[in-house]
Amino acid sequence: MKAAAPQQILTADQMRASEQRLIDQGETVESLMERAGAGAADWVWRLSAGRPVTVLCGSGNNGGDGYVIARLLEQRGVAVSVVAPMGPKTDAAVTARKRWAGTPVDFASGEVFVDCLFGTGLARPLSDDLLAKLTQLSDAHALSVAIDLPSGVDSDTGECLNDELPHYALTVALGAWKRAHWLMPACAAMGSRHLFDIGVGAVENAVQLTQRPCLSAPARDAHKYSRGLVTIIGGEMPGAAILAAKAAQHAGAGYVKLLAPHSHPDLPADIVLDENEDMSPALDDKRLGALLIGPGLGRSEKARQKLRQALASSAPLVLDADALTLLSPDMLGDGAAAHLATPHEGELASLCEAFGISANGKLEEARALHEATGLTVLAKGSDNILVGSSGIRFFPPTSPWLSTAGTGDVLAGIAASRVASGCTPFLAAQQAVQIHAEAARIAGPVFSASDLVDALPRAYAAFL
Ligand SMILES: NC(=O)C1=CN([C@@H]2O[C@H](COP(=O)(O)OP(=O)(O)OC[C@H]3O[C@@H](n4cnc5c(N)ncnc54)[C@H](OP(=O)(O)O)[C@@H]3O)[C@@H](O)[C@H]2O)[C@@H](O)CC1
Ligand SMILES: [K+]
Structure with a gap:
């Protein structure tokens, strides 16, 4: 595989295929989730500066990232609450949930809210219950962070599938940029965006983020x-x-x-x-x-x-x-x-x-x-x-x-x-x-x- 290409912007399908290529090379979903969760936890750690953190975990691997983040922040002495309206469904998320020693709560307020409800696997608009949970948690914290994507956002089109989704101070893209990170209206609510590389290689025919132009002065003999x-x-x-x-x-x-x-x-x-x-x-x-x-x-x-x-x-x-x-x-x-x-x-x-x-x-x-x-x-x-x-x-x-x-x-x-x-x-x-x-x-x-x-x-x- 070619070297990592941080400027590429992938669809959810391209992301899944890239993940599969990494697995074919010897990675596991668990090892990728550990790496992605550690990168995301670093960003939350910097932003929270020791203040309490609440993580909302969904049923898929985005939720799995959330359990990894919770565990790693607790290891650094941060007070972490986890809200998990549904249990983990994927093997990797189940493993991540088991490795986190705590017990989920129904609700928490505090300083930093971390949205790990859904990422690239979002398949439909959030139900009223989930939307209420997401927005109430966001409102109850000073800052919100989206892991991979804000929940409720279509990864490939940048469409917001629900009205009145939260605004985030920070969005940490995992593995590669997704289209929604650069498309309106989704990108307007993401705050500052950062990419955490987990070793995804270059994907053929991917959309690219444009490079900074390199202009030149006129030649000495210009007219x-x-x-x-x-x-x-x-x-x-x-x-x-x-x-x-x-x-x-x-x-x-x-x-x-x-x-x-x-x-x-x-x-x-x-x-x-x-x-x-x-x-x-x-x-x-x-x-x-x-x-x-x-x-x-x-x-x-x-x-x-x-x-x-x-x-x-x-x-x-x-x-x-x-x-x-x-x-x-x-x-x-x-x-x-x-x-x-x-x-x-x-x-x-x-x-x-x-x-x-x-x-x-x-x-x-x-x-x-x-x-x-x-x-x-x-x-x-x-x-x-x-x-x-x-x-x-x-x-x-x-x-x-x-x-x-x-x-x-x-x-x-x-x-x-x-x-x-x-x-x-x-x-x-x-x-x-x-x-x-x-x-x-x-x-x-x-x-x-x-x-x-x-x-x-x-x-x-x-x-x-
Ligand atoms: N790719 C990589 O290399 C890596 C990816 N990683 C992470 O994985 C994330 C993608 O994980 P994912 O594919 O498991 O999808 P995710 O967003 O967690 O949700 C899927 C679950 O939600 C459900 N569901 C969907 N919509 C719903 C709704 N409206 N309301 C209710 N339920 C809904 C759906 O179930 P369904 O009911 O549709 O069968 C399914 O159970 C990615 O964003 C990144 O964070 C990293 O960990 C490691 C490296
Ligand atoms: K999310």
Whole structure:
């Protein structure tokens, strides 16, 4: 087996298969549970700092982890209560229960609550009784910790199967990240997340957490065209296209051109305005690195014609905003693989409708759209999912302050800039999300989309 790959994100089935591979190599479920429980107990120990701990144990191996945690914390002198609404059912959990010398109680209050009710084996929503137990215990403690996953969360989709599940200060993922650790709405309630490695090897075709980008300064002999020419096709609302153009400029492109019918007072002097009604000369420019179409385009027939013409050019496209609403199957030719689409949830839904896709949830919709069109799809929002021919990437959470008008235009401008600088759409999207996220971090709270653009050079510098 290949070396451990801490960035991979597994489904519950992939996790079970990985566990089986480890068992085939000589491990036992008990030995894995001991290792996982010890890693989790360390995290709870650090957080509890000697204060009393209550562990809620379910019937499966997540509950088994709980008995291991209880035993190991007691060995360190921590006062531990265990609440076990149902007895252990798996062999490993029965063994773990036997090795813990205590007697479960019905309820306990205290400082740290550890949720070991269900992990990847959750098969349906919690019953009212179990939900009440979980929430009352969480409410009765200062801090809650989820072991592997918060109970009530679907491991593969990030869906919360019950309303009003607890919020956690810490979630300790065991063996590998699960999809829910990176998907909304589940990940929003997990607090800080940590992975404890138990020796799971690399799994083929697993979703990966995107890597930190590694950007570079221009070469000594660079010129504006070698750094990338981005052309933005403007439309009815010039503001959005100008915002995207400024973002493209500050994300590394050497030359940014805006195709628009007339000038605008907000247009900086260093963004070249091309007022030619006929877009052909600009689109046929062999130096063109990337075309961006959508921000401020409008949805008129004229806008649709511009989109058709852009798609007929040989340049790689970034399709955003109105372009995504106008896009239809007859417009896409063989070159779709070179293009990046950056839909938010509403645009993704309308694209799925236009392409006759019926899929459940953002990840499945993005995947189906990629498969139907060949486009690289960045399904953006409070979680970001990228699907392309190189696989699927998830992203660390981004600032909730990004939920303001114009930030999508900025993201599209950055993505176009990265494509123009020579990245594949798949890599450009990964870099764009992270440069955008870093700019948001730098901008701090309550920023505008223009503030975000101003923060881009420092965000870029963070990845040099
Ligand atoms: N993989 C690894 O390498 C390692 C995994 N480890 C740990 O194992 C965890 C996975 O364990 P698991 O598969 O036993 O599942 P788990 O989440 O404990 O629950 C299953 C039980 O719950 C039941 N049940 C389900 N839903 C229910 C509901 N709503 N209400 C009531 N009951 C419900 C279901 O019974 P059912 O009624 O569906 O037959 C079954 O009895 C994983 O998250 C990690 O913590 C580590 O120990 C070691 C290394
Ligand atoms: K849990």
